[in-house]
Amino acid sequence: MLSKSHIKLITSLKQKKYRLKHGFFVVEGVKTIKELLQSKLILHALYTTESFNIDAKDEILVTEAELNRISFLTTPNIALAIFKIPEEKSIVQNGLVLALDTVRDPGNLGTIIRLCDWFGIKDLVCSKETVDCFNPKVIQATMGSITRVNISYVDLELFLNETSLPIYGAFMEGETVYNTSLPDDGVLVMGNEANGVSEDIEALIKRKVSIPRFGDLQATESLNVATATAILLSEFRRG
């Protein structure tokens, strides 16, 4: 059974303000929930139409109609879970670190987290203006990868000022990434969907790289930030 206070809490978690206040975030879909249950994340409550056979005190069986009421999705997916937001771990300053300067779209951030997981990027460093990684649309797009990437929200200018790693950034007018020798240890900065890397951050970037365009008409304005990140991470890793 779903009480009014449950509904109120869950609905509030759509907003970052309430996620921060309560320290919880929402995950939907059996597959992702199961993956998160196997991680170090701590479950607060699970609302489901079909039992997961976990500790009964954490599991609340609901009807489809009740799930519809609390779900953030158009087509709810059997279960909705509330997990505790984990504490941020410190950023390990070696290997390849990905930094995002104000990436706004939840789907893009979700895809980028999944890419970090694939390419073994342990630390994803986000400017404070980047969309919250516990946004339900981000969680949906990560497919469970969020449990395997350490995501930190920082003053990006300060972070880049203090790091001893070489700083690379994606720019339309950068040197062709195919001809650039890329190190194993470094920071790669990706910019905002519409405006790219901001001026203050650009000043801290040592090497600007770009993905060459091959179209005849040269009319495509830019690649989507998630697809550009995919190509650049692949370039760093392919050696």
Added chain:
Amino acid sequence: MLSKSHIKLITSLKQKKYRLKHGFFVVEGVKTIKELLQSKLILHALYTTESFNIDAKDEILVTEAELNRISFLTTPNIALAIFKIPEEKSIVQNGLVLALDTVRDPGNLGTIIRLCDWFGIKDLVCSKETVDCFNPKVIQATMGSITRVNISYVDLELFLNETSLPIYGAFMEGETVYNTSLPDDGVLVMGNEANGVSEDIEALIKRKVSIPRFGDLQATESLNVATATAILLSEFRRG
């Protein structure tokens, strides 16, 4: 002013069945509409709250409330246009051709069309089960690239059987794409989001390639089809 018949026509174009029946598709957003106006596509009608200063017979000034009624978006964007669906051109059998085996997600197809434009892929060949490229969500995601890529819906098995181009495909268990020598002319087949390339199509693929995974835990199941396409097209083009 917006008549009932206009509203009925526009609303119907959300569905593929009616797009095929009427031969029209809907585009929203000033930027994309302007890009399409400059292409070879033929405008049928433009509904806008601000004049585009084009031939008055094609332009229907509407109020914001009227635009809200016809828009497919949560936040309508000043203008909505109806264009004629162009005739399919024949597929040019040289250079690099991208083929999609049942890609279902409109956002993925839109991103892939934008990637084709960036990487100078002239022909995108889709299985009949692939999402319709005139779906409004696809159009939204292409950012105008749809005018620069020739998209054909075909019997993919037949197409691959008949082509003289070498056929490559993306598979989890393929050889590392980083170590594969890739030709200038060829077909690259990408599979469905959940199931990959289907069995009948797999039988026709000569070279299976994969993007290596670098994560320690080896737990990420797969890359999203759009990001995998980004990396593979980049690999074909980088030489």
